[in-house]
Amino acid sequence: MGQLMGFLNIEKKxxxxxxPRKRIGDWNEYREAMPEKEVREQAARCMDCGTxxxxxxxxxNKGTSGCPIHNLIPEWNDLVYRGLWREAYxxxxxxxxxxxxTSKACPAPCEGSCTAxxxxxxxxxxxxxxxxxDRAFAEGWVxxxxxxxxxxxxxxxxGSGPAGMACADQLNKIGHNVTVFERSDRAGGLLMYGIPSMKIEKDVVDRRVHLLEAEGVVFKTGVDIGKDITEEEIRKDFDAVVLCTGAGKHRDVSIEGRDLEGISPAMxxxxxxxxxxxxxxxxxxxFDAKGKRVIVIGxxxxxxxCVATAIRQGxxxxxxxGKHGRLPENRSESNPWPENPHVxxxxxxxxxxxxxxxxxxxxxxxxTKKFTGDASGHVRSLLTGSFKSEAEEEKKWDADLVLIAIGFQGAEDRLFEDFGIEKDPSGRVIQADDRSYQTSSExxxxxxxxxxxATLIVWAIEEGRKAAAAVDLYLDRKLSLLQN
Ligand SMILES: Cc1cc2nc3c(=O)[nH]c(=O)nc-3n(C[C@H](O)[C@H](O)[C@H](O)COP(=O)(O)OP(=O)(O)OC[C@H]3O[C@@H](n4cnc5c(N)ncnc54)[C@H](O)[C@@H]3O)c2cc1C
Ligand code: SF4
Known part of the structure; x- marks a missing residue:
């Protein structure tokens, strides 16, 4: 346990x-690591609360509470407090x-439910x-x-995002032979091409891919499964398949003027x-915001x-x-601890x-109700109303670049269809359940x-780990059926 009364005597940092003035001039990570003395002090605030x-x-209540991968937080807090870094790693x-x-881009639902x-x-x-x-990499422990x-x-x-990478890592650790197929030219999924480098620098992603390769995982990039390699070929060559293809279907707005130039999906x-x-x-x-009036919808x-990227582009x-209102400064009564705080x-x-x-x-x-453009067909303004009250007046906003970031609709259907996965009566793919991770296709x-x-990196890691365990069990059962 950290310092007795640490959480009361030491201020959170x-x-x-x-x-901000300096960091908008480059694309490097916006956070800085904490000095060792300060980290150990912060770790002393953990009281090993028992639960x-x-x-x-x-x-x-529809939000993530606590760490989805069940990180052993109080244990490593105590080890850091005592300076036992290797053990903490x-x-x-x-x-x-x-x-x-996760330590760079996770929204830290663990902190939202911390007992302190x-x-x-x-x-x-x-x-x-x-x-x-950071210490583990610096010391050469990884x-x-x-x-x-x-x-x-x-x-x-x-798919080589965090789910595919975690699944591959776990299966490879057991000794299975894993090939990760990725249709982009570079592995990492959204860590590579979605999340900006201000949150996760790309050499950090490459470093992990290289570590996995050195451990024996094979990455084949630039391969679109379903097109470059068919479902039959995959089934013939592999004992099991894990679809970690992300939630690539983005939502769009279908209002007047949507087809004007200068309006793009955020991704x-x-x-x-x-x-x-x-x-x-x-x-x-x-895709260049320089000198433009930018509006981000979502x-x-x-x-x-998108806001941070447009700022760096000038x-x-x-x-x-936003569709919803400003969040309250403090938790509301309907959002008690240990729920994730909506503040x-x-x-x-x-x-x-x-x-x-x-x-x-x-x-x-x-x-947003309507886009209007100039004579050349380029967006120049937006007309908006209010989701809160119809009585509110319409408003006009000038814009030269509009980015649509209103969420995702789930996985692209094509590959799920190729693998013959069943759909429900409304035409939606029936997903694997969260125990077996197996789809309706053997x-x-x-x-x-x-x-x-669409969710978080930490959930993707958890899903990859659990799917790997399910695949191992499946292969084991198949083997024992063959032997009996
Ligand atoms: C802009 C943005 C910012 C985000 N920021 C954060 C953040 O700060 N913190 C956080 O926790 N989460 C964040 N997220 C969410 C997080 O990135 C995702 O939850 C996570 O990446 C999902 O991992 P995944 O492995 O399931 O899928 P993905 O990372 O989407 O990877 C799927 C991969 O599958 C590949 N693929 C698809 N189809 C095929 C095919 N047929 N053949 C071969 N390959 C295929 C795709 O090319 C892609 O590389 C963000 C998401 C976005 C879009
Ligand atoms: S992975 Fe996220 S939720 Fe888990 S301990 Fe780290 S910051 Fe917290």
């Missing part, structure tokens, strides 16, 4: 963030395949996790550990920006990443429309916009955003 809600990892690695991703947070500020769990994994023995089983994992914009930074690929004018995290102004916060992109333009870019309850499993719907 998080990792520092770089000065660590921080690790429950469940869904309460060993504990962390037991449950988390990729702490270098019931009466005071929660423990800075994410910052402590970050220090452990090295390839190939399995000692190989089985004769071959598994195809389709196309973010992918183009990441590719431009990685390879110097020229940005199409619709109040979520993807929209926030936009003239930026506004983000107002000023995240990185909003802090940057305030610093640059003097105002928070978020506008609430905004319903030997075909699904995990991550493709199964669960």
């Amino acid at each position: 998080n990792q520092k963030e770089r000065d 660590p809600y921080c690790q429950i990892g469940t869904v309460l 060993d504990r962390l690695a037991k449950t988390n395949n990729f702490p270098e991703f 947070g019931f009466v005071s500020d929660p423990v800075s769990i994410k910052s402590i996790e970050r220090s452990i994994i 090295v390839p550990k190939p399995p000692l023995r190989r089985t004769d089983k071959k598994i195809a994992v389709i 196309e914009y973010l992918t183009a920006s990441n590719r431009h930074l990685l390879y110097g690929e020229p940005l199409k004018p619709d 109040g979520g995290d993807t929209g926030e990443d 936009c003239k102004s930026v506004v983000q429309f 107002f916060s000023v995240d990185y992109a909003y802090e940057e916009a305030e610093e640059l333009f003097g105002t928070d870019p978020r506008e609430y309850y905004v319903e 030997g075909v499993f699904a995990a991550g955003d493709a199964r669960r719907g």
Whole structure:
């Protein structure tokens, strides 16, 4: 246990963030690691409360409460407090395949349900996790550990995001032969081409892919399963298949003027920006915010990443429309601990916009009704109403670039259809359940955003781990049926 009364005597601190004025001039990570003395002090705030809600990892009232991968948080907090970094890393690695991703970009539902947070500020769990994994890499403790023995089983994992990578890692550790197929030219899924480098720098993703390769996982990029390799070929060559293809179907708005130039889905914009930074690929004018008045439709995290990207590209102004109202400063009665707190916060992109333009870019309850363009067919303005009240007047907003970030509709159907997975009467794919992870098609499993719907890196890791365990059980059962 940390220091007696630590959570009352020591003030909560998080990792520092770089000065917004400076960081908008580059694409590097916006957070900084915490100095060792401070991390150990922060770890001392953990009281080993006995019932660590921080690790429950469940869904309460539609939100995530506690760590979905059940990180052994109080244990590593205590080890960090005592300066036992290697032991802390060993504990962390037991449950988390990729702490270098979660400790940078996880929204930390663990902190929302930390018991200290019931009466005071929660423990800075994410910052402590970050220090452990940074230290582990710096000390050279994270090295390839190939399995000692190989089985004769071959598994195809389709999709190389955090779910596919975690699934491959777990299956490879057991000794199975795993090939990860990825249709993009680079592995990592949304970690590579969706999430901006200000949150996760791309060499961090490459480093983990290289570690997995050194442990024996085979990555085949630039291969679109269903097109370049058929479902029959995959079934013939592999003993089991795991679909970790993400929730690539994005939502769109179907209103007047949608087909004007200068209106793009957020994911196309973010992918183009990441590719431009990685390879110097020229940005199409619709993906370059320089000198433009930008409007982002959608109040979520993807929209926030668009705001931060547009700022770095040198936009003239930026506004983000949200469907819902401003969150309260404190938990409401209908959102008690240990639920994930739905409270107002000023995240990185909003802090940057305030610093640059003097105002928070978020506008609430905004319903976009119509886009209007100029004579050349390019968007120039939006007409909006209010989701809150029909009585509110319509408003016109000038815009040269509009980004649509209103969420995702789940996995693309094509591959699920190819594998003959059943659909419900409304035409939706019947997903694998969350115990067996197996779809209605023999030997075909699904995990991550493709199964669960768009969610978080930490859930994708959890899904990948559980699907791997389910595949191993399936292969084991198949073997015993053959032997009996
Ligand atoms: C802009 C943005 C920002 C986000 N920020 C955060 C954040 O800060 N924190 C957080 O926790 N979560 C964040 N998320 C969510 C998080 O990225 C996802 O939940 C997570 O990446 C899902 O992992 P996955 O492995 O299931 O799918 P993905 O990461 O989507 O990977 C799926 C992969 O499958 C590949 N694929 C699809 N079809 C085929 C095929 N037929 N053949 C071969 N390959 C195929 C795709 O190319 C893709 O690479 C963000 C999401 C977005 C869009
Ligand atoms: S993975 Fe996320 S929820 Fe789990 S301990 Fe780390 S920050 Fe918290």
